[in-house]
Amino acid sequence: MPTIASVSGMVGLALWCASFVLMLRLRGFERAAGGLDRLYWWHHACGAFAYFAVLAHPLALAGEAFDAGGWRAAAAVVTPPGQGAAVRAGWLALALLMATMVATFQVRLAYARWRVAHAVTVPAFLVAFAHAWWFAGPGLRPALAGVLAVALGAIAWRYALGRGWVRSHPYRVARVVRPGPGLLDLELEPVGAPIAWQPGQFVFVAFRDGPGWRGCGEYHPYTIAGGAARERLRLLIRSLGDCTAHLQTVQAGVAASVQGPYGAFLARRDPRRPQLWLAGGVGVAPFLAALGGTAVTAAPVDLVHVHRPDDVLAGACLPGLSSTLPAQVRLHAIESAGDVEEVWAAIAARVGALAERQAFLCGPPALVDPLRARLVAAGIAPRDIQSERFDFR
Structure with a gap:
């Protein structure tokens, strides 16, 4: 009969496999x-619950040992030194998974560096699988083999995706505008067939090499800001890290690989309702x-842009x-x-009644999350x- 320890481990x-x-x-x-x-x-969520289930596994084993032999037996179960290689492998997998959880949810x-820390989940999973295989009976091993096959397939596909080997569309930089320090406004034109996108969607783009310029080759998400005849992709890129800082020097003609589009941020717009x-x-x-x-909406739209003084x-x-x-679109620059309270006061004063509107928020979590709560309090369902929050990790 399966025990709590074996069930929590499986x-x-x-x-863990589902998170992959x-x-x-x-x-x-x-x-x-x-x-x-x-x-x-x-x-x-799957990664977090996998961690809690894996953590429950040795605790459940300790509970079973306590029932059989008291505190001394329970302590022996949760003390890695002196145990066999298969048991130590389980402790190693738990330690690696714990480190990944800290890097993902606790440390910015x-x-x-986050990518490297996140990649540790792969060897941690393989070590955990070896531990489980060692102790699994004949009845569990087919299920374990299935989990391993799915996980390895997902890992291989993700590796290919990150290198542009699958689902990648060739583009090149057609136009580059630098409105000011740390901001890039560029357009990509398709080398082959263009992707079909809708407003509110985003793409993952990796910039390659070009005349006198070398790309970093990493895929990063960028929201589509428009594009001529829906064939080109206009992107607004702010310098926020090493890759996007280097990208500020990109020139026309540089090759790019595009994956997507993704997202449905504006898909639920109702043109009959004020927004x-x-x-x-x-x-x-x-x-x-x-x-x-074409035909933005028939009802009034208030576009509020919140920005810092500089x-x-x-x-x-x-x-x-x-x-x-x-004519139906009003722009409010705040x-x-x-200061979120200052922003909310300005929105309430300039926009007016909010209760019957559809609201669409796009920006950093520090702005989007508190304003969302205030919109609900103001009567928007x-x-x-x-x-759409800028914290894609």
């Missing part, structure tokens, strides 16, 4: 989850894409934008050093609030 491996599958950005899973950001939430690492579009910094990108399309994007792009907006 559940932990199965959830959910990082593949598969279309069917994305649609079922309601967007890639929610799919990644499930990826994180630079992106390159609130709230953007923080480069979070204005999906709204620029929507404004560049924001280059606000100074370079918004003045020209205000003169080209459709300058703030990060949670189902009428869509948000």
Whole structure:
């Protein structure tokens, strides 16, 4: 009869495997989850619950040992020194998984270091599998073999995805504009068939080598800000790390690999209802894409752009934008050093009644999360609030 210890160990491996599958950005899973950001939430949730299940495994074994032999027997179970190689492998897997959980949820690492820390889950899983295989009986080994096959397939597919070997579309840089320090406004043109995108979607792009320029080759997510005739992709890229800082020097002609599009941020817009579009910094990108399309909406739209006093994007792009907006769209530029109460007061004063609106929020979590709560308190139903947060990890 299966014990709590064996069940928790198997559940932990199965959830661990599921977290690998959910990082593949598969279309069917994305649609079922309601967007890639929610799919990644499930990826994180499976990883976290896998950790708790794996942690429960030695604790359950200790409980069984206590029932049989008291405290001394229980202490022997949770003391790695002196135990066999198979048991020590289990402790090693738990330690590696614990380190990954800390790196993911507790410590804010630079992106390159976070990727390395996150990759530790692969050898940790293999060590955990070896531990489970050693102790599993003949009845459990077929199930374990299935979990391993799915996990290895997911890991191999993710490796190929990260290198552009699968689901990658060739583009090249067609236009480069530098509105100011640390901000890049560029367009990509397709080398072959263009991808079909909708406003509110984003792509993963890796910039390759070009004339006199060498790309970093890493895929990063960028929200589509528009594009000529829906064939090109306009991207607004702020310098936030080593790769995006280097990207500020990119030149026309550089090759790029594009994966996507992903997301459904603006898919639920109802053109008959008044709307609130709230953007923080480069979070204005999906709204620029929507404004560049046909028939934005028949109802009034209030586009609120929150920016810091020295924001280059606000100074370079918004003045020209205000003169080209459709009559039903009002632009509100709110300058703030990060005071959410100040921002909310300005929104309430300028926009007016909010209760019957659809609201779409795009920006950093420090802005989006508290404003979402205030919109609910102001009478907007949670189902009428869509948000996209810039914390894709």
